[in-house]
Amino acid sequence: MFQPVKIAPSILSADFMNLQRDIEAIQAGGAGYVHVDVMDGHFVPNLTMGVPVVKQLKKITDMPLDVHLMISNPLEQLPWFLEAGADIVTVHAEAAAGYQLERAVEMIHAAGAKAAASVKPHTPVEVLAPVMAQLDMVLIMSVEPGFSGQSYIEGSERKVARTVELARAVGAAPLIEVDGGIGVKTAPLVAAAGADVLVCGSAVCGADDSAAAIAQVTQAAEAARAAALASKEA
Numbered sequence: 001m002f003q004p005v006k007i008a009p010s011i012l013s014a015d016f017m018n019l020q021r022d023i024e025a026i027q028a029g030g031a032g033y034v035h036v037d038v039m040d041g042h043f044v045p046n047l048t049m050g051v052p053v054v055k056q057l058k059k060i061t062d063m064p065l066d067v068h069l070m071i072s073n074p075l076e077q078l079p080w081f082l083e084a085g086a087d088i089v090t091v092h093a094e095a096a097a098g099y100q101l102e103r104a105v106e107m108i109h110a111a112g113a114k115a116a117a118s119v120k121p122h123t124p125v126e127v128l129a130p131v132m133a134q135l136d137m138v139l140i141m142s143v144e145p146g147f148s149g150q151s152y153i154e155g156s157e158r159k160v161a162r163t164v165e166l167a168r169a170v171g172a173a174p175l176i177e178v179d180g181g182i183g184v185k186t187a188p189l190v191a192a193a194g195a196d197v198l199v200c201g202s203a204v205c206g207a208d209d210s211a212a213a214i215a216q217v218t219q220a221a222e223a224a225r226a227a228a229l230a231s232k233e234a
């Protein structure tokens with residue numbers, strides 16, 4: 001359950017005119033992944049980036065690309081993102097119902113990438129039960145997907161804890177990623193509940209010094225995680 005917490009800065013909050021500079025800064029600051037928010041203007045109201053950006057990112061960084069697909073009909077576009085070099089691909093349960101989610105996981109694994117599934121704040125994590133044992137990562141949304149800079153939805157940490165239980169019940173231990181409104185104040189809540197990967201948009205890529213922000217969030221998360229572990233052992 002408790003592995004070292006990693007930060008996945010979301011480039012949605014980066015300076016797109018200086019993307020390479022911003023990516024070098026987060027890499028130097030110790031980021032674990034580059035979080036790429038793909039939005040299609042249909043599954044979510046916002047329209048962001050797609051396959052060409054993933055292809056270019058692959059050329060400028062060796063950090064794993066954590067591609068968060070907020071798109072309708074993900075099965076159609078999955079092969080393109082995999083071909084472009086996505087290392088971890090997250091598909092939303094709300095966009096890939098039933099067998100489609102299983103198929104997505106198979107396609108991602110067949111391409112040699114890591115498979116993740118996500119649920120929006122109002123979707124119970126239990127919908128992921130049929131694929132839980134196959135998942136490399138579960139992404140818990142702590143805001144409604146669509147925009148960076150929103151406030152963390154209170155109580156999302158309970159869903160993180162529930163995900164840990166659900167995974168354990170089937171003998172699985174996927175990484176648990178949390179996305180939305182994560183910064184120094186909220187990172188401790190989700191880290192104590194079992195989160196392994198924290199997506200930070202405005203708190204890191206939107207900060208003047210992204211490396212310092214990564215260090216602060218990591219420190220806050222690790223301290224909370226250590227305290228949670230100690231209280232369990234006591």
Ligand SMILES: O=C(CO)[C@@H](O)[C@H](O)COP(=O)(O)O
Nearest residue numbers: 145146148149180181201202
């Ligand atoms: O997927 C999303 C939003 O839909 C996120 O990855 C945000 O882009 C994170 O931004 P902050 O909430 O951390 O500012």
Ligand SMILES: [Fe+2]
Nearest residue numbers: 037068179199
């Ligand atoms: Fe995201």
